[in-house]
Amino acid sequence: DQQVKQNSPSLSVQEGRISILNCDYTNSMFDYFLWYKKYPAEGPTFLISISSIKDKNEDGRFTVFLNKSAKHLSLHIVPSQPGDSAVYFCAASDRGTGNQFYFGTGTSLTVIP
Amino acid sequence: DAGITQSPRHKVTETGTPVTLRCHQTENHRYMYWYRQDPGHGLRLIHYSYGVKDTDKGEVSDGYSVSRSKTEDFLLTLESATSSQTSVYFCAISESGQGIGGYTFGSGTRLTVV
Numbered sequence: 001d002q003q004v005k006q007n008s009p010s011l012s013v014q015e016g017r018i019s020i021l022n023c024d025y026t027n028s029m030f031d032y033f034l035w036y037k038k039y040p041a042e043g044p045t046f047l048i049s050i051s052s053i054k055d056k057n058e059d060g061r062f063t064v065f066l067n068k069s070a071k072h073l074s075l076h077i078v079p080s081q082p083g084d085s086a087v088y089f090c091a092a093s094d095r096g097t098g099n100q101f102y103f104g105t106g107t108s109l110t111v112i113p
Numbered sequence: 114d115a116g117i118t119q120s121p122r123h124k125v126t127e128t129g130t131p132v133t134l135r136c137h138q139t140e141n142h143r144y145m146y147w148y149r150q151d152p153g154h155g156l157r158l159i160h161y162s163y164g165v166k167d168t169d170k171g172e173v174s175d176g177y178s179v180s181r182s183k184t185e186d187f188l189l190t191l192e193s194a195t196s197s198q199t200s201v202y203f204c205a206i207s208e209s210g211q212g213i214g215g216y217t218f219g220s221g222t223r224l225t226v227v
Binding site for chain 2: 045
């Protein structure tokens with residue numbers, strides 16, 4: 001059973017506009033969340049994280065928002081650039097029980113020049 | 114990432130044969146992981162290691178075994194490959210057992226079992 005869900009398999013955005021990628025989770029014990037970016041034929045690369053003690057974390061063009069009551073997080077990319085075109089995975093873990101991150105199924109973002 | 118390499122990058126094998134995938138790191142990280150990526154499932158943890166000779170099972174460990182005899186190497190073995198094990202396999206490393214700052218992933222091994 002998928003504990004982390006990304007319900008949009010794909011998203012297309014015009015260059016310069018905002019991209020919003022969404023992620024939902026079911027386990028209320030999850031307290032650490034990550035976003036990864038993946039290009040074809042490469043491994044995922046870490047993008048940004050957020051702890052459950054925060055509701056927002058920002059790094060340059062990337063901002064992650066966490067809504068614990070809704071068990072929802074989102075990644076905002078502003079402004080979107082063609083090089084952002086990739087598959088984005090969210091992942092969550094319960095740090096109290098250790099090592100396992102649960103990943104969503106990914107959203108393929110296409111930024112149109 | 115130059116700090117982590119997986120071999121082979123591609124492999125085709127027959128059902129019932131044993132297969133070993135290798136992950137090698139030069140970062141001296143304590144924690145190493147094997148994931149598989151499948152359509153509709155994202156990445157799922159197979160096994161992980163928290164030190165030399167210290168390993169544990171992940172979410173989808175059935176049919177897989179691992180070994181870590183040196184800090185830098187983490188081997189994933191399919192004792193008798195099945196078609197359901199056709200997948201892309203990723204190795205990852207981490208300094209932190211809680212994954213703080215995320216994992217560093219290798220480039221993956223595409224395994225096809227025919």
